[in-house]
Amino acid sequence: MVRNRTKACDRCQKSADIMYRIQVDKSVGWQLVCHDCWKILSNRPNYIYGGTWKAHKR
Template sequence: MGKKSRLKPPKSCDSCGLEADTQFRVRQSEADEWRIVCKACQTLAKTRDGYMYGGTWKRKKRN
């Protein structure tokens, strides 16, 4: 028997609204809330001071 499919519904980017299979948890400072953003918005956020990476969300898990 194979493992169950671990495919989750897609999430939309908190900045631009784009749905993607891989999203990133980021915030701009200690006082800000965590946001789930797409790769393009993460790249933009990296250029700002106070950027913090909080993990990667993937629609399809490996196991």
């Protein structure tokens, strides 16, 4: 089992190697979401993109 290599999506709890830091609601703040949730949330009117998180850093 691999530990601490991936992060869990704030929306669906799935873990992924690449996560997207986004904000769709200022009261909620920044969220880290997977690619599937990012595709859905990026259509929100208040969507802000804050960068990408990767499991394998150099």
